[in-house]
Amino acid sequence: MSDQAHKTRRSIVRGCGSYLPERIVANRDLEEIVETSDPWIVQRTGIRERRIAGPEETTSFLGLKAAQAALADAGLEGNDIDLIVCATSTPDFTFPATATQIQMGIGMEHGAAFDIQAVCTGFVYGVSTADKFLQSGSHKRALVIGAETFSRIIDWTDRGTCVLFGDGAGAIVLEASDDEEPGPRGRGVLTTKLRSDGRHREKLYVDGGPGSTKTTGHLRMQGQDVFKFAVSKVIDVVTDAFEEAGVGPDDLDWFVPHQANRRIIEASADKLGIAREKVVITVDRHGNTSAASIPLALDAAKRDGRLKEGDLVMLEAIGGGFTWGSALVRW
Incomplete structure (x- = not known):
């Protein structure tokens, strides 16, 4: 062969x-x-x-x-x-x-x-x-x-x-x-898992748009509902990724979640069995930057020397819609 x-x-x-x-x-x-x-x-x-x-x-x-x-x-x-x-x-x-x-x-x-x-x-x-x-x-x-x-x-x-x-x-x-290399030892994007559920619009949305109000609108959020949904839904896309790739939380080098709220991040990591020292957190310095938060955190971890070639990294996020998803990457 x-x-x-x-x-x-x-x-x-x-x-x-x-x-x-x-x-x-x-x-x-x-x-x-x-x-x-x-x-x-x-x-x-x-x-x-x-x-x-x-x-x-x-x-x-x-x-x-x-x-x-x-x-x-x-x-x-x-x-x-x-x-x-x-x-x-x-x-x-x-x-x-x-x-x-x-x-x-x-x-x-x-x-x-x-x-x-x-x-x-x-x-x-x-x-x-x-x-x-x-x-x-x-x-x-x-x-x-x-x-x-x-x-x-x-x-x-x-x-x-x-x-x-x-x-x-x-x-x-x-x-x-x-x-x-095939399998989880090879570099690159190993798995991605994407989800959405449009029934929850009112929990996190912007109350405007060109096709409705003809205005930009403002962000509206039901914070407690978003918190509960985020912690529960993050689990399935991460565990599905682990199962497909044949790895587990102990195999991860870094968990890089969407930086929305430190309490959500830590609660999710704890439920997944990911050690807190493996969690990259930048929300203290950046706040919630929506789609920018994960790549901002990745770059911060690379620049300070934590993230190195060959590291196994789990990306995870949840957003309005609701949408949520994960990407498992061998850096």
Whole structure:
């Protein structure tokens, strides 16, 4: 049997990058806007500060900066990419896609670029989508980006939501490789699991849109219901991924969940049997950046030396819709 028969096509991570707006807004700053306090926010969410985009820091601007950082990390240029998938709920325009603005910014003049909308699960959906393109052979290298300016859709008089969210962007470069080992020891995207349930819209949504109110609208959330749903639903997409890949929580090097709330993150890790020292947490510094939170956390872990080539990483998220999903990646 040939050596190639022992190989499999995988989407491997070539590089990652991130970008955060310059302006830092601490919990103390929010005390001047709404009736809240730093201890109250920290106790309930784990958030201490977040970044807020300035007028010129659009979603595509943040996404472009993250994409450029990921390309530099991978040692690639814009025209080496032939697919861009940008996960965002806060696009620059109703159309064209934010991904096409990033495409122009990196100098990519071929291939395809489009947005994907699954709210906070958007980056996991983006990884799964790009992986399918690369596995099919239709494309070679993809930028998967999560970019958000949630501060634009926040009701700054609602203390239940305005303290939670921040702005930012993160990106990874995926490259199709035919030389990876089969099974969980080979590098690349091993499994992705995607779910949604449209019956829960009223629990987390934006009360506007061009097809309904003709306005952007503001984010609305029933916090306790979201908390309960998040902890219960995260379990099935992670355990399904473990079962398919033939691994378990002890095999993980890192658990990189959506950074919504420290209590949700820790409760989920505990239920899954994942040791807390394996959990990457950035919610204290970034707040909830929706689709950007996972790639921001990945880049933070890589830059501080924790995340290394060969590490087994579980990505997981849940967002409005509801949507939820996981991606198991051998870095």
